[in-house]
Amino acid sequence: MPQTIHVPVHHELVIKKSRFIACVQPMPDRAGAQQVVARLRAEHPGAAHVCWALLAGGQSAAVDDGEPSGTAGRPMLDVLRHQDLEGVLATVVRYFGGVKLGAGGLVRAYTDSVAQALLKAEKIAIIRQRTLRCAVSYPLEGLMRRELELAGAELEQVEHQQEVLFTFRLPDDKADALVGRLNEAGSGRIAWIEEPC
Known part of the structure; x- marks a missing residue:
């Protein structure tokens, strides 16, 4: 049964001096998601990347924002799908720490950031x-x-x-x-x- 989350949840992860600031929050549509991402970019001008994934009303998105293709947005989206979530936006703001993590390390970092945030989430069944x-x-x-x-x-x-x-x-x-x-x-x-x- 599909679920959504009640309120935004956050988690911060530091891997080899890079900071990954994750937020997973309820989101009804793509337009709202883009507003949140724009606000995050304004709030974190020194961040290297603001990656995001969305599952909402048949609309999905997986945005790497300059990370190597498939290493950020898609892994984040996979976490949302694996947990059967709907109407949810996941964002991760990354501050680069000077040490490259490689494709596998990036996938793990973005996946873990979102998964750890979701451990704190109050999930609610969606009843059609x-x-x-x-x-x-x-x-x-x-x-x-x-x-x-x-x-x-x-x-x-x-x-x-x-x-x-x-x-x-x-x-x-x-x-x-x-x-x-x-x-x-x-x-x-x-x-x-x-x-x-």
């Missing part, structure tokens, strides 16, 4: 939600409200027009069962406005 809309006759309004409450659905909107229009959300894995129960309890008199998927 589904929004459903239906119309029922007025006599079925009470039944709908009871069934939605029993299912733990979040009632977003109720509109009283010629019929009663319900808009509600619930965890995706519970939606099909509720639709089946409602169709049965309503004897086919519930009209789904947007086909449940």
Whole structure:
């Protein structure tokens, strides 16, 4: 099950005089990630590199920022994927200490920086939600409200027009069962406005 993290976590690693300052934080999209990276560059003008990796809403990124290709961004992204994270940005600011680490050493340093930060993270399961809309006759309004409450659905909107229009959300894995129960309890008199998927 995919997870995200609750609040930003940090870890600093020093390897052969190079400082690796890692931060892993919740991030909904690429635009937000780029703003964070720009802010880090401004806050750390003496840093040699600001590398980052993002997994958010189908958007992913792995940026080496001048490190040899594949030695920073990709290893960081692999840590995020391995831990099944979503909506998360990992950044590592590197201050070069004068000693080259080699490709293997860089991969280990960036991987360890992010992995160590994640050890401090409070992870939260991501529960996919589904929004459903239906119309029922007025006599079925009470039944709908009871069934939605029993299912733990979040009632977003109720509109009283010629019929009663319900808009509600619930965890995706519970939606099909509720639709089946409602169709049965309503004897086919519930009209789904947007086909449940």
